[in-house]
Amino acid sequence: xxxxxxxxxxxxxxxxxxxLETEFIKESIKERVxxxxxxxxxxxxxxxxxxxxxxxxxxxxxETARRLLDRGFTVAxxxxxxxxTEGEVRDILGFHD
Numbered sequence: 001x002x003x004x005x006x007x008x009x010x011x012x013x014x015x016x017x018x019x020l021e022t023e024f025i026k027e028s029i030k031e032r033v034x035x036x037x038x039x040x041x042x043x044x045x046x047x048x049x050x051x052x053x054x055x056x057x058x059x060x061x062x063e064t065a066r067r068l069l070d071r072g073f074t075v076a077x078x079x080x081x082x083x084x085t086e087g088e089v090r091d092i093l094g095f096h097d
Contacts, residue, residue: 065092 007015061082068078075093079086 062088062092065089069093 061084065078065082065084065088068081069075069089069092073081075086075089078084078089082089084092
């Protein structure tokens, strides 16, 4: 059934050990790739949350600026109160009317 191989038992054991090491290396690499992917996913989620919070703060500041402008506050006052620049307030004012 099986053809005889020209290898000695010690050679076969050594070959098997090399194959096992190769599989171990592949598994180790796979594990590192998975760990890296999980870490990057987590970092991406955290970055997305930070960006979302920043965007929410900008939107809230813009909404507050619009309300203050509606009540007659000056651009300088609105900028000081909201933390926006006067240019940003002027932009809002331009879209405001």
